[in-house]
Amino acid sequence: MPSWVYIFDLIGTGVFALTGAIGARRYRMDPFGILVLAAVTAVGGGSIRDALMGATPVFWMLDINYLIVILITVLLSFPLLSRPAHLPKSTLLIADACGLALFTVIGTEKALVMGFSGMVAVIMGLVTGVGGGIIRDLLCRQVPLILRTEIYATASILGGICFSIGYISPLNDTLVLFIAMCGSLGLRLAAIRWQLSLPVFGLSSKR
Numbered sequence: 001m002p003s004w005v006y007i008f009d010l011i012g013t014g015v016f017a018l019t020g021a022i023g024a025r026r027y028r029m030d031p032f033g034i035l036v037l038a039a040v041t042a043v044g045g046g047s048i049r050d051a052l053m054g055a056t057p058v059f060w061m062l063d064i065n066y067l068i069v070i071l072i073t074v075l076l077s078f079p080l081l082s083r084p085a086h087l088p089k090s091t092l093l094i095a096d097a098c099g100l101a102l103f104t105v106i107g108t109e110k111a112l113v114m115g116f117s118g119m120v121a122v123i124m125g126l127v128t129g130v131g132g133g134i135i136r137d138l139l140c141r142q143v144p145l146i147l148r149t150e151i152y153a154t155a156s157i158l159g160g161i162c163f164s165i166g167y168i169s170p171l172n173d174t175l176v177l178f179i180a181m182c183g184s185l186g187l188r189l190a191a192i193r194w195q196l197s198l199p200v201f202g203l204s205s206k207r
Contacts, residue, residue: 004173004174004177005106005109005177008102008105008106008177009066009102009106010065010066010069011102012099012102012103012106013042013043013066013069013070013073014042014069014070014072014073015095015098015099015102016041016042016045016096016099016103016132016133017038017039017041017042017069017070017073017074018038018073018077018095019041019092019095019096019099019133019136020034020037020038020039020040020041020042020132020136021034021037021038021073021074021077021081022077022081022091022092022095023037023041023092023136023137023140024036024037024038024140025081026092026140027140031078034074034077034081035070035071035074037136037139037140038070038073038074038077039067039070040132040135040136040139041132041133041135041136042066042069042070042073042132043058043059043060043066043070043132044131044132044134044135044136045103045107045127045128045129045130045131045132045133045134046058046059046060046103046106046107046128046131046132047059047060047131048127048128048131049107049110049111049124049127049128049131052124052127053110053111053114053116053124055110055114090192093192094189094192096133096145097155097185097188097189097192098185099129099132099133100129100130100133100152100155100156100159100184100185100188101129101155101159101180101181101182101184101185101188102181103125103128103129103132104125104126104128104129104156104159104160104163104180104181104184105125105159105160105163105177105180105181105184106125106128107124107125107126107127107128107129107160108121108122108124108125108128108159108160108163108164108167108180109121109163109167109177110124110128111124111125112163112164112167118164118165118167118168121160121163121164122157122160122161122164123160125156125157125159125160125163126153126156126157126160129156129159129184130144130145130146130152130153130156133145133146134146150191150192150195150196150197150198151187151188151190151191151196151197151198152188152191154187154198155184155185155187155188155191156184158183158184158187159180159181159183159184159185160180160184162176162179162180162183162184163176163177163180166179166180
């Protein structure tokens with residue numbers, strides 16, 4: 001794995017760990033609960049991705065730095081979490097959007113490097129981006145963001161498609177990563193800012 005991908009992977013781990021810690025604090029979990037929720041949020045999607053692609057043992061079992069990043073993030077978050085009144089309501093959504101963009105391109109890149117097709121790579125990027133958040137929301141007894149009408153999975157898919165196309169182009173790898181992340185993050189932040197959502201299809205009540 002190139003060094004720049006590894007660095008962004010660790011950053012994404014920290015960001016998702018933070019969203020898990022914030023979610024745990026909102027539901028008044030104890031320090032152990034905060035650590036557990038932060039960990040499953042941070043590495044849950046990547047673990048599912050690696051298991052599906054046969055890349056076992058999964059990444060965090062081979063590199064303890066991911067666990068160290070999760071632990072440090074949780075410890076540093078305690079002062080912030082102890083003053084929830086000073087924590088903007090949008091903090092969790094924005095941090096989650098950043099993690100979504102980071103993990104999407106990292107998951108897509110890993111699948112492409114392993115020789116999977118572009119379509120499979122986009123799906124693996126989606127799994128990496130939303131898997132941990134799904135586990136987090138289920139443990140907090142919430143409907144996962146990906147199952148709501150708001151634009152979430154679509155933002156991840158956009159980032160994966162941008163990276164897959166850029167991967168086979170002559171563009172610089174760092175530029176491709178930046179473009180894909182901006183595409184995914186921009187769409188997700190726009191959905192949060194203007195409450196954009198996909199159309200809902202259902203049975204009509206008229207007879």
